[in-house]
Amino acid sequence: MGGSTTIPPQLLVAQPMALESLPESYYRDLLSDVAKSRRPSPIRSLFPLENTPGILSLLAGKPNPASFPFTGLTFTARPPPSTNGELALEDSAISLPSADLQAALQYGPTAGLPALIEWLYELQRVVHGRGKGEGWSLIVGNGSQDLLSKAIVALFNPGDPVLVQSPVYAGVIPVFQSAQCDQIEVETDADGISTDALRSILESWPTNQKKPRVLYTIPYGGNPTGATTTVDRRREVLALAREHDFIILEDDPYHYLYFGPAESRPLSYFALERSSGHPVGRVLRMDSASKVLSAGLRIGFASGPTPLLRAIEAHTGITNLQPPGITQAILLALLTSAEWGHAGFLRHVTHVSEFYKAKRDVFEAALRRHLGDAVQWSTPQSGLFFWFRLRHEDDSEAFVREKAFERGVLALPGTVFLPDGRKTGYARAAFSLLGEEEVDEALRRLALALRDASAAVS
């Protein structure tokens, strides 16, 4: 673990002496009927007893590792930049110790590899100022999508309302739909979720209807808008959560892709509730390895109230059993190798955010050059996306699917990010992949497509 990592100064102010948490009984009321009815897996709940000294285990149907063909695992990886920002000239070879490989090849704990969980606890302390043992837990899942969808199953009965920032990540809309939630859209602007809109929804909520108990929000680089919620708004959302009694589902895969200066980086909801002076336990936070380490690892982690994480873990216990052992072990070997540690990880993610910031700037310059008058946008402060409005189109869908595609460029029509699927003149473009020349060409084609569309109208 990186010895030189320190807690950011903003996290050291106004921390309460003794931290109070919401009581366990609070979550009993919050959990869905499905979550309440789950029983721990009979086999998996006995797994920890296998570690009892002297025990001979006839418990689980674990395959005999002697029959596995894998005998070693070595990979190469690019080290993080050095402390003075220099990039390494050579990749490093990292080998998994034999015992770690054996454990990774076998069935393992439902919540994830214990050593990886420990590493991630320390990361949350360093980044969000939340210490292990202070009334919260952490589990690993198959990407944050896995944890997110299980959290939704754990929190909602059919017909329950949920507050959802809108426009919102298209991948979460069908999850709320399949849980048969009533999605209440809370509008967003360039400063993130609108607290005025949120307050007005909550204050005018009909007294004879069940009030929402959960807000789903993406605090950094909102997918699709790219907006990052300001710290004042975050504080207000937390105050509203206490006043109107809901919890915050903080889905934060773009946390480390923040483009602004470190001093003005807003704290996460998870960090802010720690320093609020009120009991903690209103934030269920999702992190992802996808955007900064590899999407194919399929590793995400959830941090938050233990009863909620227990419900998610119980769901894993009857579905995919556990996150994949091999990718967890590869990630752990990388993160604990000599060049990484927590300090190395933080240098790596800073480098990744600089990489995407440069891509954002290239994209924005081309947007201005080719489409300046024809579209409107706000500069994203984190994430991978531009969200832009076609000035003369009320429905971007037909334009994107037909005119733009015919000209040889693809984007995503805004309607897919609206829980009720209404028409919109907005579209989303990812700036993460294309090089400078390709971006220029893509936006030139988009400009031609817009010209085609206006010629067809006139």
Ligand SMILES: Cc1ncc(COP(=O)(O)O)c(C=O)c1O
């Ligand atoms: C807002 C948001 N949440 C969750 C996910 C899923 O990420 P993961 O790869 O960790 O499952 C994504 C992926 O794009 C996303 O944009």
